[in-house]
Amino acid sequence: MARVAGKVALITGGASGLGLATAKLMAAEGARIVITDIQKNKGPGAAKEIGGDTLFLEHDVTSEERWQQVVVETEKKFGKLNIVVNSAGIGTEGTIEDTSLADFRKMMAINVEGTFLGCKYGIEAMKKHSEPSSIVNISSVAGLVSGFQMCAYSASKGAVRLLSKSVALHCARAGYNIRCNSVHPAFISTPMVEAPLAAASDPEKARKRLLRMVPIGKIGEPNDIGYMILYLASEESKFVTGAEMVVDGGCTAM
Ligand SMILES: NC(=O)c1ccc[n+]([C@@H]2O[C@H](COP(=O)([O-])OP(=O)(O)OC[C@H]3O[C@@H](n4cnc5c(N)ncnc54)[C@H](O)[C@@H]3O)[C@@H](O)[C@H]2O)c1
Known part of the structure; x- marks a missing residue:
């Protein structure tokens, strides 16, 4: 039995990197996929690479209005939503002294507000059915430890870590069949x-x-x-919620 058979997954940042790799794995394991990204030139090619009837939607994750539309378009195409992977993100370096308020706000808008909106509108759609659902937020090892030049990035990824726990606890308390976890990668190609x-x-x-x-x-x-994301999205992880999954080649063990 395919690991995410019958599920519908919405993956932000899906035109590149971790989002694209995850979309391919999930498609191979039976999910129907919507990838979204701000890179509208790369999106259609990525959807083709993923195969099946994968849908690409142009999407700036900082836009609340667009998030609402993207979820509606997903439901229109596939009838429901079971998985949201918040992978869209940016990563720039800077110390507290050389990070401008504008740069800091931009980082928070994409990495934190984008993830917040993904959880909020993901839950709204997932609540409509009783099928098991899962939200996976991509934080970073920079959400667990920091560096002198990681002021805004670390602040944003630390926020994603605790946002995920609050979402997990809310869904559990409300009796929703929705789990939420964060993933903390380091140095992936x-x-x-x-x-x-x-x-x-x-x-x-x-x-x-x-x-x-x-x-x-x-x-x-x-x-x-x-x-790791595939595991968290599947029912193999049905008792895992509010957890922070570190995949870092041992970086944070030091
Ligand atoms: N690669 C790593 O080593 C690593 C380590 C830790 C955390 N991460 C996190 O993993 C996630 C994915 O990163 P990646 O390594 O795949 O990088 P990537 O640059 O390949 O992918 C990020 C994607 O996000 C998209 N994006 C950026 N701003 C957006 C916006 N406003 N709206 C919609 N999409 C937007 C980009 O267009 C891009 O396609 C990010 O959140 C990143 O912080 C990556």
């Missing part, structure tokens, strides 16, 4: 990690420096996170 490495003055040196921070000695693959 996606454009978010590869682009800054490629742009470094000495990319090889930058990669070696990064690898020194990973006990397992390599950069992770998108599927390393995708399989």
Whole structure:
């Protein structure tokens, strides 16, 4: 039996990186998929790669109105919603002294408000049926520990971690058949990690420096996170809610 057979999944940031890898795994395991992303040029190609009748919707996760429309369009196409993966995000570096208020607000709007809206409108749709449902929010190891240059990013990912627990507790208390968990990756080979490495003055040196921070000695693959998300989205994790799942090659064990 496929692991997410019969479920409908909405995955933000689905045109790239972890969102795209997760969408492919879920499609292979029987889910019908809606990917959304602000990158409208990449979306249709990504949907084709995922296959089946995957739907791509252009979506800026900071827009409440668009979130409402995206959920309605998902229900219109597939009849229901069981899984929301909030993967859309940005990651820029900066200390408290060199992060402007505008930069900080932008980070919070995409990483935190986007996830908040995904939970809010996801629950609204999931409540309409009694089937088991799951929200997976992509935080980061930066939501557990920080770094001097991770002011806004860490603040946003820490917020996603505790937002997820509050959502989990609310759904459990309300008796909804909806779970919510956060995933905390580190150093996975996606454009978010590869682009800054490629742009470094000495990319090889930058990669070696990064690898020194990973006990397992390599950069992770998108599927390393995708399989965790798939587990959380499936009924294999039916007793897991409000949990923070770390997938980081050992980084935070140090
Ligand atoms: N790659 C890693 O090592 C790593 C580590 C920790 C956490 N994360 C988190 O994983 C998530 C996915 O990142 P990724 O590594 O796949 O990077 P990525 O850049 O490949 O994917 C992020 C996607 O989010 C989309 N996006 C950005 N702003 C958006 C907006 N306003 N509305 C809708 N979509 C928007 C981008 O267009 C992109 O397709 C992010 O939340 C990131 O913070 C990644």
